[in-house]
Amino acid sequence: MTKTDTVPSAIAGGVTGGAMTRFAQMPVFWRLLSLALFFGAWELAGQSNFNAAFPTFTETFAAFVEMVLDGSMGAAYLRTIEPLIVGLAFSLGVGVAAGVAMGLRRDVEFLTLPIFITMQAAPMAALIPLITFVYGVGLASKVLAVVFLAMPVITINSYKAVRNVPGSLLDMTRSFMGSRWQQITRIILPAASPMMFAGIRLGVAEGFSGVVLAELLITPTGIGDLITYHRSVANFGHMYATIVSIVAFAVIAVSLLYHLETKLFRPEKRGQ
Amino acid sequence: MNAIAQAEPSATVAGSAPATPIVRTRGIHKVYGGTVHALKDINLEFKRGELTSLLGPSGCGKTTLLKIIAGLLEPTEGEVEVNGKPVTGPGPERAFVFQDFALMPWATVLRNAAFGLELQGVNRSEREERARHYVNEVGLSGFEDKYPHELSGGMRQRVGLARALAVDADVLLMDEPFSAVDEQTRRKFQEDLIHLRERENKTFILVTHSIEEAVYLSDRIVLLSPRPGRVGQVIDPEIERKGDPDAIRRAPEYLDLTDEIWRGLREYVE
Ligand SMILES: Nc1ncnc2c1ncn2[C@@H]1O[C@H](COP(=O)(O)OP(=O)(O)O)[C@@H](O)[C@H]1O
Ligand SMILES: [Mg+2]
Numbered sequence: 001m002t003k004t005d006t007v008p009s010a011i012a013g014g015v016t017g018g019a020m021t022r023f024a025q026m027p028v029f030w031r032l033l034s035l036a037l038f039f040g041a042w043e044l045a046g047q048s049n050f051n052a053a054f055p056t057f058t059e060t061f062a063a064f065v066e067m068v069l070d071g072s073m074g075a076a077y078l079r080t081i082e083p084l085i086v087g088l089a090f091s092l093g094v095g096v097a098a099g100v101a102m103g104l105r106r107d108v109e110f111l112t113l114p115i116f117i118t119m120q121a122a123p124m125a126a127l128i129p130l131i132t133f134v135y136g137v138g139l140a141s142k143v144l145a146v147v148f149l150a151m152p153v154i155t156i157n158s159y160k161a162v163r164n165v166p167g168s169l170l171d172m173t174r175s176f177m178g179s180r181w182q183q184i185t186r187i188i189l190p191a192a193s194p195m196m197f198a199g200i201r202l203g204v205a206e207g208f209s210g211v212v213l214a215e216l217l218i219t220p221t222g223i224g225d226l227i228t229y230h231r232s233v234a235n236f237g238h239m240y241a242t243i244v245s246i247v248a249f250a251v252i253a254v255s256l257l258y259h260l261e262t263k264l265f266r267p268e269k270r271g272q
Numbered sequence: 273m274n275a276i277a278q279a280e281p282s283a284t285v286a287g288s289a290p291a292t293p294i295v296r297t298r299g300i301h302k303v304y305g306g307t308v309h310a311l312k313d314i315n316l317e318f319k320r321g322e323l324t325s326l327l328g329p330s331g332c333g334k335t336t337l338l339k340i341i342a343g344l345l346e347p348t349e350g351e352v353e354v355n356g357k358p359v360t361g362p363g364p365e366r367a368f369v370f371q372d373f374a375l376m377p378w379a380t381v382l383r384n385a386a387f388g389l390e391l392q393g394v395n396r397s398e399r400e401e402r403a404r405h406y407v408n409e410v411g412l413s414g415f416e417d418k419y420p421h422e423l424s425g426g427m428r429q430r431v432g433l434a435r436a437l438a439v440d441a442d443v444l445l446m447d448e449p450f451s452a453v454d455e456q457t458r459r460k461f462q463e464d465l466i467h468l469r470e471r472e473n474k475t476f477i478l479v480t481h482s483i484e485e486a487v488y489l490s491d492r493i494v495l496l497s498p499r500p501g502r503v504g505q506v507i508d509p510e511i512e513r514k515g516d517p518d519a520i521r522r523a524p525e526y527l528d529l530t531d532e533i534w535r536g537l538r539e540y541v542e
Protein backbone atom coordinates (compact mmCIF):
# COMPACT_ATOMS: atom_id res chain seq x y z
CA MET A 1 0.00 0.00 0.00
CA THR A 2 2.88 2.40 0.52
CA LYS A 3 4.33 2.07 -2.98
CA THR A 4 6.24 5.23 -3.72
CA ASP A 5 8.05 4.41 -6.94
CA THR A 6 7.36 6.91 -9.68
CA VAL A 7 5.81 5.85 -12.94
CA PRO A 8 6.19 7.97 -16.06
CA SER A 9 2.65 9.05 -16.81
CA ALA A 10 3.10 8.29 -20.50
CA ILE A 11 3.08 4.57 -19.80
CA ALA A 12 0.58 4.69 -16.96
CA GLY A 13 -2.14 4.26 -19.55
CA GLY A 14 -4.83 6.83 -19.99
CA VAL A 15 -6.39 9.42 -17.76
CA THR A 16 -7.90 7.03 -15.25
CA GLY A 17 -4.61 5.19 -14.99
CA GLY A 18 -2.64 8.37 -14.37
CA ALA A 19 -4.99 9.68 -11.72
CA MET A 20 -5.26 6.27 -10.13
CA THR A 21 -1.51 5.86 -9.97
CA ARG A 22 -1.19 9.18 -8.29
CA PHE A 23 -3.88 8.31 -5.76
CA ALA A 24 -2.31 4.92 -5.09
CA GLN A 25 1.04 6.59 -4.52
CA MET A 26 -0.27 9.04 -1.95
CA PRO A 27 0.79 8.06 1.55
CA VAL A 28 -2.04 6.37 3.47
CA PHE A 29 -2.31 9.32 5.85
CA TRP A 30 -3.16 11.76 3.04
CA ARG A 31 -5.63 9.37 1.48
CA LEU A 32 -7.45 9.02 4.83
CA LEU A 33 -7.32 12.76 5.38
CA SER A 34 -8.89 13.53 2.01
CA LEU A 35 -11.69 11.04 2.73
CA ALA A 36 -12.19 12.52 6.23
CA LEU A 37 -12.44 16.03 4.75
CA PHE A 38 -15.01 14.86 2.24
CA PHE A 39 -17.15 13.12 4.87
CA GLY A 40 -16.80 16.12 7.20
CA ALA A 41 -18.06 18.50 4.52
CA TRP A 42 -20.92 16.12 3.83
CA GLU A 43 -21.85 16.00 7.51
CA LEU A 44 -21.92 19.82 7.74
CA ALA A 45 -23.94 20.16 4.54
CA GLY A 46 -26.45 17.58 5.82
CA GLN A 47 -26.80 19.35 9.16
CA SER A 48 -27.42 22.69 7.49
CA ASN A 49 -30.74 21.25 6.25
CA PHE A 50 -30.53 22.99 2.88
CA ASN A 51 -32.52 20.14 1.37
CA ALA A 52 -34.87 17.83 3.21
CA ALA A 53 -33.86 14.92 1.01
CA PHE A 54 -30.14 15.29 1.83
CA PRO A 55 -29.10 13.18 4.83
CA THR A 56 -26.02 13.73 6.95
CA PHE A 57 -23.03 11.45 6.65
CA THR A 58 -23.75 9.85 10.03
CA GLU A 59 -27.37 9.11 9.09
CA THR A 60 -26.23 7.59 5.85
CA PHE A 61 -23.57 5.51 7.54
CA ALA A 62 -26.06 4.26 10.11
CA ALA A 63 -28.46 3.31 7.31
CA PHE A 64 -25.65 1.47 5.56
CA VAL A 65 -24.81 -0.55 8.70
CA GLU A 66 -28.49 -1.32 9.17
CA MET A 67 -28.91 -2.61 5.62
CA VAL A 68 -25.78 -4.73 5.87
CA LEU A 69 -27.00 -6.24 9.12
CA ASP A 70 -30.57 -6.96 7.99
CA GLY A 71 -29.23 -8.60 4.84
CA SER A 72 -31.02 -6.38 2.33
CA MET A 73 -27.76 -4.92 1.04
CA GLY A 74 -26.15 -8.32 0.53
CA ALA A 75 -29.23 -9.70 -1.21
CA ALA A 76 -29.38 -6.69 -3.53
CA TYR A 77 -25.72 -7.08 -4.50
CA LEU A 78 -26.21 -10.76 -5.22
CA ARG A 79 -28.94 -9.88 -7.70
CA THR A 80 -27.06 -7.02 -9.31
CA ILE A 81 -23.76 -8.76 -9.65
CA GLU A 82 -25.08 -11.57 -11.83
CA PRO A 83 -25.90 -9.56 -15.00
CA LEU A 84 -22.86 -7.40 -14.30
CA ILE A 85 -20.41 -10.28 -14.25
CA VAL A 86 -21.99 -12.10 -17.18
CA GLY A 87 -22.11 -8.89 -19.21
CA LEU A 88 -18.56 -7.85 -18.36
CA ALA A 89 -17.15 -11.30 -19.07
CA PHE A 90 -18.82 -11.27 -22.46
CA SER A 91 -17.74 -7.69 -23.21
CA LEU A 92 -14.16 -8.46 -22.22
CA GLY A 93 -13.87 -11.65 -24.21
CA VAL A 94 -15.63 -10.50 -27.34
CA GLY A 95 -14.58 -6.85 -27.08
CA VAL A 96 -10.86 -7.51 -26.70
CA ALA A 97 -10.88 -10.21 -29.37
CA ALA A 98 -12.80 -8.02 -31.81
CA GLY A 99 -10.58 -5.02 -31.11
CA VAL A 100 -7.38 -7.00 -31.56
CA ALA A 101 -8.69 -8.58 -34.76
CA MET A 102 -9.63 -5.15 -36.09
CA GLY A 103 -6.18 -3.87 -35.24
CA LEU A 104 -4.46 -6.78 -36.93
CA ARG A 105 -6.57 -7.16 -40.05
CA ARG A 106 -7.83 -4.50 -42.44
CA ASP A 107 -10.78 -6.59 -43.65
CA VAL A 108 -12.12 -7.06 -40.11
CA GLU A 109 -11.55 -3.36 -39.51
CA PHE A 110 -13.61 -2.33 -42.53
CA LEU A 111 -16.43 -4.68 -41.56
CA THR A 112 -16.77 -3.95 -37.87
CA LEU A 113 -15.24 -0.59 -37.00
CA PRO A 114 -18.32 1.44 -38.07
CA ILE A 115 -20.54 -0.64 -35.77
CA PHE A 116 -18.38 0.01 -32.74
CA ILE A 117 -17.90 3.69 -33.53
CA THR A 118 -21.67 4.08 -33.74
CA MET A 119 -22.15 2.13 -30.54
CA GLN A 120 -19.60 4.28 -28.74
CA ALA A 121 -21.06 7.56 -29.94
CA ALA A 122 -24.73 6.66 -29.47
CA PRO A 123 -26.40 7.30 -26.09
CA MET A 124 -26.84 3.63 -25.30
CA ALA A 125 -29.13 4.35 -22.36
CA ALA A 126 -31.75 5.38 -24.91
CA LEU A 127 -31.70 1.85 -26.30
CA ILE A 128 -32.48 0.18 -23.00
CA PRO A 129 -36.29 0.47 -23.36
CA LEU A 130 -35.87 -1.07 -26.81
CA ILE A 131 -33.91 -3.98 -25.35
CA THR A 132 -36.75 -4.61 -22.92
CA PHE A 133 -39.17 -4.60 -25.79
CA VAL A 134 -37.24 -7.39 -27.52
CA TYR A 135 -35.83 -9.41 -24.65
CA GLY A 136 -38.36 -8.82 -21.89
CA VAL A 137 -37.54 -7.91 -18.34
CA GLY A 138 -35.32 -10.84 -17.43
CA LEU A 139 -31.60 -11.41 -17.03
CA ALA A 140 -30.92 -11.26 -20.78
CA SER A 141 -31.98 -7.62 -21.04
CA LYS A 142 -29.79 -6.58 -18.14
CA VAL A 143 -26.80 -8.46 -19.49
CA LEU A 144 -27.37 -6.76 -22.82
CA ALA A 145 -27.51 -3.36 -21.17
CA VAL A 146 -24.13 -4.01 -19.56
CA VAL A 147 -22.67 -5.25 -22.86
CA PHE A 148 -23.99 -2.25 -24.80
CA LEU A 149 -22.34 0.18 -22.45
CA ALA A 150 -19.12 -1.71 -21.70
CA MET A 151 -18.14 -3.31 -24.97
CA PRO A 152 -17.67 -0.36 -27.39
CA VAL A 153 -15.00 1.38 -25.33
CA ILE A 154 -13.21 -1.92 -24.65
CA THR A 155 -13.20 -2.81 -28.34
CA ILE A 156 -12.19 0.59 -29.65
CA ASN A 157 -9.36 0.93 -27.15
CA SER A 158 -8.04 -2.55 -27.96
CA TYR A 159 -8.16 -1.71 -31.63
CA LYS A 160 -6.38 1.61 -31.22
CA ALA A 161 -3.85 0.02 -28.88
CA VAL A 162 -2.90 -2.55 -31.49
CA ARG A 163 -2.69 0.12 -34.19
CA ASN A 164 -0.47 2.29 -32.02
CA VAL A 165 2.27 -0.28 -31.54
CA PRO A 166 5.44 1.44 -32.77
CA GLY A 167 6.33 0.43 -36.30
CA SER A 168 9.97 0.02 -35.40
CA LEU A 169 9.12 -2.74 -32.90
CA LEU A 170 7.27 -4.57 -35.67
CA ASP A 171 10.19 -4.06 -38.05
CA MET A 172 12.49 -5.27 -35.31
CA THR A 173 10.73 -8.64 -34.95
CA ARG A 174 10.68 -9.00 -38.71
CA SER A 175 14.36 -8.16 -39.04
CA PHE A 176 15.22 -10.90 -36.53
CA MET A 177 12.95 -13.19 -38.52
CA GLY A 178 10.22 -13.58 -35.94
CA SER A 179 7.02 -15.22 -37.16
CA ARG A 180 3.72 -13.35 -37.27
CA TRP A 181 2.61 -15.34 -34.24
CA GLN A 182 5.72 -14.31 -32.30
CA GLN A 183 5.17 -10.74 -33.39
CA ILE A 184 1.61 -10.79 -32.07
CA THR A 185 2.25 -12.57 -28.78
CA ARG A 186 5.61 -11.09 -27.83
CA ILE A 187 5.37 -7.56 -29.21
CA ILE A 188 1.88 -6.44 -30.21
CA LEU A 189 -0.09 -7.69 -27.21
CA PRO A 190 2.37 -6.56 -24.53
CA ALA A 191 2.92 -3.22 -26.25
CA ALA A 192 -0.83 -2.70 -26.60
CA SER A 193 -1.71 -3.81 -23.08
CA PRO A 194 -1.52 -0.42 -21.26
CA MET A 195 -4.02 1.20 -23.61
CA MET A 196 -6.09 -1.96 -23.75
CA PHE A 197 -6.33 -1.99 -19.96
CA ALA A 198 -7.25 1.68 -19.89
CA GLY A 199 -10.17 0.74 -22.13
CA ILE A 200 -11.07 -2.21 -19.93
CA ARG A 201 -11.17 0.00 -16.85
CA LEU A 202 -13.45 2.45 -18.63
CA GLY A 203 -15.55 -0.46 -19.87
CA VAL A 204 -15.96 -1.90 -16.39
CA ALA A 205 -17.04 1.51 -15.12
CA GLU A 206 -19.53 1.73 -17.99
CA GLY A 207 -20.75 -1.77 -17.14
CA PHE A 208 -21.69 -0.58 -13.65
CA SER A 209 -23.69 2.24 -15.23
CA GLY A 210 -25.33 -0.27 -17.51
CA VAL A 211 -26.47 -2.59 -14.77
CA VAL A 212 -27.76 0.20 -12.55
CA LEU A 213 -29.59 1.83 -15.46
CA ALA A 214 -31.12 -1.52 -16.33
CA GLU A 215 -32.30 -1.99 -12.77
CA LEU A 216 -33.75 1.50 -12.68
CA LEU A 217 -35.33 1.38 -16.13
CA ILE A 218 -36.19 -2.25 -16.86
CA THR A 219 -37.33 -3.91 -13.66
CA PRO A 220 -36.47 -2.83 -10.18
CA THR A 221 -34.20 -5.55 -8.80
CA GLY A 222 -31.04 -5.54 -6.77
CA ILE A 223 -29.35 -2.20 -6.15
CA GLY A 224 -31.69 -0.36 -8.52
CA ASP A 225 -34.65 -1.68 -6.57
CA LEU A 226 -33.10 -0.67 -3.24
CA ILE A 227 -32.56 2.87 -4.52
CA THR A 228 -36.07 3.12 -5.97
CA TYR A 229 -37.73 1.64 -2.91
CA HIS A 230 -36.00 3.85 -0.34
CA ARG A 231 -36.66 6.90 -2.46
CA SER A 232 -40.36 6.09 -2.68
CA VAL A 233 -40.67 5.77 1.10
CA ALA A 234 -38.48 8.84 1.69
CA ASN A 235 -35.74 6.87 3.44
CA PHE A 236 -33.10 9.19 2.11
CA GLY A 237 -30.35 7.93 4.38
CA HIS A 238 -30.85 4.43 2.99
CA MET A 239 -31.05 5.69 -0.57
CA TYR A 240 -27.78 7.61 -0.25
CA ALA A 241 -26.10 4.68 1.48
CA THR A 242 -27.02 2.44 -1.44
CA ILE A 243 -25.81 4.94 -4.03
CA VAL A 244 -22.53 5.57 -2.24
CA SER A 245 -21.97 1.84 -1.79
CA ILE A 246 -22.35 1.11 -5.52
CA VAL A 247 -20.04 4.03 -6.39
CA ALA A 248 -17.45 2.76 -3.91
CA PHE A 249 -17.84 -0.77 -5.25
CA ALA A 250 -17.19 0.41 -8.82
CA VAL A 251 -14.16 2.45 -7.75
CA ILE A 252 -12.72 -0.48 -5.83
CA ALA A 253 -13.31 -2.86 -8.73
CA VAL A 254 -11.58 -0.53 -11.18
CA SER A 255 -8.61 0.04 -8.83
CA LEU A 256 -8.20 -3.67 -8.25
CA LEU A 257 -8.09 -4.14 -11.98
CA TYR A 258 -5.36 -1.54 -12.20
CA HIS A 259 -3.27 -3.30 -9.57
CA LEU A 260 -3.83 -6.63 -11.26
CA GLU A 261 -2.60 -5.20 -14.54
CA THR A 262 0.56 -3.80 -12.99
CA LYS A 263 1.23 -7.07 -11.21
CA LEU A 264 0.64 -9.37 -14.12
CA PHE A 265 1.67 -7.43 -17.21
CA ARG A 266 3.93 -4.50 -16.49
CA PRO A 267 7.10 -5.74 -14.81
CA GLU A 268 8.85 -2.43 -15.50
CA LYS A 269 6.30 -0.60 -13.35
CA ARG A 270 6.79 -2.77 -10.31
CA GLY A 271 9.13 -1.35 -7.71
CA GLN A 272 12.37 -3.29 -7.79
CA MET B 273 23.27 -17.03 -60.15
CA ASN B 274 26.12 -18.56 -58.20
CA ALA B 275 28.25 -19.03 -61.26
CA ILE B 276 28.01 -15.36 -62.09
CA ALA B 277 28.75 -14.33 -58.55
CA GLN B 278 31.85 -16.49 -58.49
CA ALA B 279 33.08 -15.21 -61.78
CA GLU B 280 32.93 -11.63 -60.67
CA PRO B 281 34.84 -10.98 -57.44
CA SER B 282 38.02 -9.91 -59.20
CA ALA B 283 36.06 -7.17 -60.91
CA THR B 284 36.04 -4.97 -57.79
CA VAL B 285 38.00 -1.79 -58.31
CA ALA B 286 39.59 -1.68 -54.86
CA GLY B 287 43.32 -1.38 -55.26
CA SER B 288 45.10 -3.18 -52.45
CA ALA B 289 42.40 -4.92 -50.37
CA PRO B 290 41.09 -7.97 -52.20
CA ALA B 291 37.86 -7.95 -50.15
CA THR B 292 34.84 -9.48 -51.88
CA PRO B 293 31.45 -7.79 -51.80
CA ILE B 294 29.15 -9.35 -49.25
CA VAL B 295 26.22 -7.11 -50.15
CA ARG B 296 25.49 -5.80 -53.59
CA THR B 297 22.58 -3.71 -54.86
CA ARG B 298 21.62 -3.76 -58.51
CA GLY B 299 19.52 -1.04 -60.11
CA ILE B 300 17.43 -0.31 -57.05
CA HIS B 301 14.54 2.05 -57.53
CA LYS B 302 11.99 2.83 -54.85
CA VAL B 303 8.78 4.70 -55.49
CA TYR B 304 6.42 5.24 -52.56
CA GLY B 305 2.73 5.26 -53.37
CA GLY B 306 3.27 5.82 -57.08
CA THR B 307 4.47 9.40 -56.64
CA VAL B 308 7.39 9.77 -54.22
CA HIS B 309 10.53 8.69 -56.03
CA ALA B 310 12.79 7.96 -53.08
CA LEU B 311 15.66 6.05 -54.70
CA LYS B 312 16.88 5.95 -58.27
CA ASP B 313 19.20 3.37 -59.78
CA ILE B 314 21.33 2.47 -56.81
CA ASN B 315 24.24 0.17 -57.75
CA LEU B 316 26.58 -0.44 -54.86
CA GLU B 317 28.96 -3.05 -53.50
CA PHE B 318 29.71 -3.41 -49.84
CA LYS B 319 32.91 -5.29 -49.10
CA ARG B 320 33.23 -7.90 -46.41
CA GLY B 321 34.70 -6.53 -43.21
CA GLU B 322 34.40 -2.89 -44.22
CA LEU B 323 32.40 -0.09 -42.71
CA THR B 324 30.46 1.87 -45.31
CA SER B 325 28.53 5.03 -44.52
CA LEU B 326 25.51 6.17 -46.44
CA LEU B 327 25.69 9.94 -46.17
CA GLY B 328 23.22 12.46 -47.45
CA PRO B 329 20.72 15.16 -46.55
CA SER B 330 17.62 14.08 -44.66
CA GLY B 331 14.83 12.74 -46.84
CA CYS B 332 17.22 11.49 -49.53
CA GLY B 333 16.31 7.86 -48.99
CA LYS B 334 19.05 6.57 -46.67
CA THR B 335 16.66 4.74 -44.37
CA THR B 336 14.77 3.41 -47.37
CA LEU B 337 17.94 1.95 -48.86
CA LEU B 338 19.01 0.42 -45.55
CA LYS B 339 15.58 -1.18 -45.07
CA ILE B 340 15.66 -2.56 -48.59
CA ILE B 341 19.05 -4.11 -47.87
CA ALA B 342 17.61 -5.48 -44.61
CA GLY B 343 14.73 -7.04 -46.52
CA LEU B 344 12.19 -4.99 -44.55
CA LEU B 345 11.08 -3.10 -47.65
CA GLU B 346 10.66 -4.29 -51.23
CA PRO B 347 12.38 -2.25 -53.90
CA THR B 348 10.10 -1.14 -56.72
CA GLU B 349 12.78 -2.31 -59.13
CA GLY B 350 16.17 -3.96 -58.83
CA GLU B 351 17.54 -6.43 -56.34
CA VAL B 352 19.84 -6.90 -53.40
CA GLU B 353 22.28 -9.77 -53.18
CA VAL B 354 23.86 -11.02 -49.99
CA ASN B 355 26.71 -13.48 -50.43
CA GLY B 356 25.69 -13.74 -54.07
CA LYS B 357 22.10 -14.74 -53.32
CA PRO B 358 19.15 -12.46 -54.04
CA VAL B 359 17.38 -11.17 -50.96
CA THR B 360 13.66 -11.84 -50.54
CA GLY B 361 13.29 -10.73 -46.94
CA PRO B 362 15.20 -10.48 -43.67
CA GLY B 363 17.90 -13.09 -43.20
CA PRO B 364 20.20 -14.42 -40.49
CA GLU B 365 23.28 -12.83 -42.05
CA ARG B 366 21.91 -9.33 -41.50
CA ALA B 367 20.96 -7.57 -38.27
CA PHE B 368 19.43 -4.13 -37.88
CA VAL B 369 20.16 -1.42 -35.33
CA PHE B 370 17.25 1.01 -35.16
CA GLN B 371 17.37 4.78 -34.99
CA ASP B 372 14.78 4.85 -32.20
CA PHE B 373 16.36 1.75 -30.55
CA ALA B 374 13.18 -0.38 -30.87
CA LEU B 375 13.51 -1.81 -27.37
CA MET B 376 10.65 -3.48 -25.52
CA PRO B 377 9.89 -1.20 -22.55
CA TRP B 378 8.49 -4.14 -20.57
CA ALA B 379 11.64 -6.23 -20.88
CA THR B 380 14.97 -5.98 -19.09
CA VAL B 381 18.22 -5.10 -20.83
CA LEU B 382 19.15 -8.78 -20.84
CA ARG B 383 15.90 -9.95 -22.40
CA ASN B 384 16.03 -7.16 -24.97
CA ALA B 385 19.58 -8.07 -25.89
CA ALA B 386 18.61 -11.74 -26.12
CA PHE B 387 15.42 -11.09 -28.09
CA GLY B 388 16.85 -11.90 -31.53
CA LEU B 389 17.96 -15.27 -30.16
CA GLU B 390 14.62 -15.73 -28.39
CA LEU B 391 12.84 -15.35 -31.73
CA GLN B 392 15.16 -17.95 -33.20
CA GLY B 393 14.15 -20.39 -30.50
CA VAL B 394 17.52 -20.56 -28.72
CA ASN B 395 16.95 -21.92 -25.23
CA ARG B 396 16.92 -19.55 -22.34
CA SER B 397 20.21 -20.32 -20.62
CA GLU B 398 22.15 -20.27 -23.85
CA ARG B 399 20.63 -17.06 -25.17
CA GLU B 400 21.08 -15.29 -21.85
CA GLU B 401 24.69 -16.34 -21.71
CA ARG B 402 25.33 -14.98 -25.19
CA ALA B 403 23.36 -11.81 -24.50
CA ARG B 404 25.31 -11.27 -21.28
CA HIS B 405 28.54 -11.51 -23.23
CA TYR B 406 27.46 -8.82 -25.68
CA VAL B 407 25.90 -6.60 -23.03
CA ASN B 408 29.33 -6.66 -21.47
CA GLU B 409 30.96 -6.10 -24.87
CA VAL B 410 29.02 -2.86 -25.41
CA GLY B 411 29.93 -1.65 -21.93
CA LEU B 412 26.66 -2.26 -20.09
CA SER B 413 27.61 -4.94 -17.60
CA GLY B 414 25.80 -4.35 -14.33
CA PHE B 415 22.72 -3.08 -16.15
CA GLU B 416 21.36 -6.47 -17.24
CA ASP B 417 18.29 -6.26 -15.01
CA LYS B 418 17.41 -2.62 -15.69
CA TYR B 419 14.50 -1.58 -17.88
CA PRO B 420 14.96 0.73 -20.89
CA HIS B 421 13.30 3.70 -19.18
CA GLU B 422 16.02 3.56 -16.53
CA LEU B 423 18.77 4.04 -19.13
CA SER B 424 20.06 7.07 -21.03
CA GLY B 425 19.61 7.32 -24.79
CA GLY B 426 23.19 6.24 -25.42
CA MET B 427 22.81 3.21 -23.18
CA ARG B 428 19.59 2.20 -24.90
CA GLN B 429 21.30 2.29 -28.25
CA ARG B 430 24.02 0.05 -26.82
CA VAL B 431 21.32 -2.46 -25.94
CA GLY B 432 20.13 -2.30 -29.54
CA LEU B 433 23.69 -2.92 -30.67
CA ALA B 434 24.14 -5.84 -28.25
CA ARG B 435 20.93 -7.41 -29.59
CA ALA B 436 22.22 -7.14 -33.15
CA LEU B 437 25.64 -8.53 -32.20
CA ALA B 438 24.16 -11.44 -30.25
CA VAL B 439 22.57 -13.06 -33.31
CA ASP B 440 26.02 -13.22 -34.87
CA ALA B 441 25.07 -11.79 -38.24
CA ASP B 442 27.82 -10.93 -40.72
CA VAL B 443 26.34 -7.58 -41.67
CA LEU B 444 25.20 -4.93 -39.21
CA LEU B 445 22.83 -2.34 -40.63
CA MET B 446 22.72 0.76 -38.47
CA ASP B 447 20.25 3.57 -39.09
CA GLU B 448 21.61 6.80 -37.63
CA PRO B 449 22.55 4.94 -34.47
CA PHE B 450 24.00 8.01 -32.79
CA SER B 451 21.48 10.63 -33.81
CA ALA B 452 19.37 10.39 -30.67
CA VAL B 453 22.25 10.78 -28.21
CA ASP B 454 24.14 13.82 -26.99
CA GLU B 455 27.47 14.91 -28.46
CA GLN B 456 29.83 13.48 -25.80
CA THR B 457 28.04 10.15 -25.79
CA ARG B 458 28.13 10.17 -29.54
CA ARG B 459 31.90 10.60 -29.68
CA LYS B 460 32.48 7.95 -27.07
CA PHE B 461 30.16 5.63 -28.96
CA GLN B 462 32.04 6.25 -32.22
CA GLU B 463 35.35 5.41 -30.56
CA ASP B 464 33.84 2.29 -29.07
CA LEU B 465 32.58 1.28 -32.48
CA ILE B 466 36.11 1.51 -33.86
CA HIS B 467 37.34 -0.74 -31.05
CA LEU B 468 34.46 -3.12 -31.56
CA ARG B 469 35.46 -3.51 -35.19
CA GLU B 470 38.90 -4.67 -34.08
CA ARG B 471 37.32 -7.48 -32.05
CA GLU B 472 34.34 -8.44 -34.18
CA ASN B 473 34.83 -9.32 -37.80
CA LYS B 474 31.68 -7.74 -39.20
CA THR B 475 30.58 -5.70 -42.15
CA PHE B 476 28.90 -2.45 -41.16
CA ILE B 477 26.55 -0.35 -43.23
CA LEU B 478 25.85 2.83 -41.37
CA VAL B 479 23.42 5.58 -42.21
CA THR B 480 24.37 9.03 -41.06
CA HIS B 481 23.81 12.65 -41.89
CA SER B 482 26.97 13.74 -40.13
CA ILE B 483 29.99 14.30 -42.37
CA GLU B 484 32.42 14.15 -39.42
CA GLU B 485 30.96 10.86 -38.29
CA ALA B 486 31.19 9.35 -41.75
CA VAL B 487 34.79 10.46 -42.23
CA TYR B 488 35.85 9.38 -38.77
CA LEU B 489 34.35 5.90 -38.96
CA SER B 490 34.21 4.76 -42.55
CA ASP B 491 36.33 2.76 -44.94
CA ARG B 492 34.03 3.98 -47.64
CA ILE B 493 31.51 6.80 -47.86
CA VAL B 494 28.60 6.75 -50.28
CA LEU B 495 27.20 10.21 -50.88
CA LEU B 496 23.54 10.21 -51.83
CA SER B 497 21.95 13.12 -53.65
CA PRO B 498 18.61 14.56 -52.49
CA ARG B 499 15.37 12.97 -53.66
CA PRO B 500 15.29 10.98 -55.80
CA GLY B 501 18.33 9.57 -53.97
CA ARG B 502 21.14 8.63 -56.32
CA VAL B 503 24.74 7.72 -55.71
CA GLY B 504 26.52 11.05 -56.02
CA GLN B 505 30.04 10.04 -55.14
CA VAL B 506 31.93 7.20 -53.48
CA ILE B 507 34.88 8.18 -51.31
CA ASP B 508 37.42 5.94 -49.60
CA PRO B 509 38.86 8.00 -46.76
CA GLU B 510 42.29 6.63 -45.95
CA ILE B 511 42.55 7.61 -42.34
CA GLU B 512 44.76 5.80 -39.86
CA ARG B 513 42.47 5.14 -36.92
CA LYS B 514 44.91 3.56 -34.53
CA GLY B 515 45.93 6.00 -31.84
CA ASP B 516 44.51 8.95 -30.00
CA PRO B 517 40.96 9.75 -31.18
CA ASP B 518 41.40 13.45 -30.55
CA ALA B 519 44.55 13.51 -32.63
CA ILE B 520 42.65 11.81 -35.47
CA ARG B 521 39.92 14.39 -35.28
CA ARG B 522 42.60 17.09 -35.64
CA ALA B 523 44.58 15.34 -38.40
CA PRO B 524 44.85 17.28 -41.68
CA GLU B 525 43.57 14.36 -43.82
CA TYR B 526 40.48 14.17 -41.62
CA LEU B 527 39.79 17.88 -41.76
CA ASP B 528 40.50 18.18 -45.49
CA LEU B 529 38.18 15.35 -46.37
CA THR B 530 35.39 16.68 -44.16
CA ASP B 531 35.76 19.97 -45.94
CA GLU B 532 35.80 18.41 -49.38
CA ILE B 533 32.61 16.45 -48.71
CA TRP B 534 30.96 19.51 -47.30
CA ARG B 535 31.77 21.43 -50.47
CA GLY B 536 30.31 18.57 -52.50
CA LEU B 537 27.09 18.47 -50.49
CA ARG B 538 26.72 22.20 -50.32
CA GLU B 539 25.25 22.53 -53.80
CA TYR B 540 22.33 20.38 -52.66
CA VAL B 541 21.65 22.47 -49.62
CA GLU B 542 21.62 25.76 -51.49
N1 LIG C 1 6.21 4.89 -46.11
C1 LIG C 1 6.44 5.97 -46.89
N2 LIG C 1 5.47 6.45 -47.70
C2 LIG C 1 5.67 7.53 -48.47
N3 LIG C 1 6.82 8.21 -48.51
C3 LIG C 1 7.83 7.80 -47.74
C4 LIG C 1 7.69 6.66 -46.88
N4 LIG C 1 8.86 6.48 -46.20
C5 LIG C 1 9.67 7.46 -46.64
N5 LIG C 1 9.07 8.25 -47.55
C6 LIG C 1 9.66 9.40 -48.27
O1 LIG C 1 10.79 8.93 -48.96
C7 LIG C 1 11.87 9.83 -48.85
C8 LIG C 1 13.07 9.12 -48.25
O2 LIG C 1 12.80 8.79 -46.91
P1 LIG C 1 13.90 8.16 -45.95
O3 LIG C 1 14.45 6.95 -46.58
O4 LIG C 1 13.31 8.01 -44.61
O5 LIG C 1 15.01 9.32 -45.94
P2 LIG C 1 16.25 9.54 -44.98
O6 LIG C 1 16.41 8.34 -44.10
O7 LIG C 1 17.41 9.77 -45.89
O8 LIG C 1 15.95 10.78 -44.19
C9 LIG C 1 11.38 10.97 -47.98
O9 LIG C 1 11.02 12.03 -48.84
C10 LIG C 1 10.17 10.42 -47.28
O10 LIG C 1 9.22 11.44 -47.07
MG1 LIG D 1 16.28 8.17 -41.98
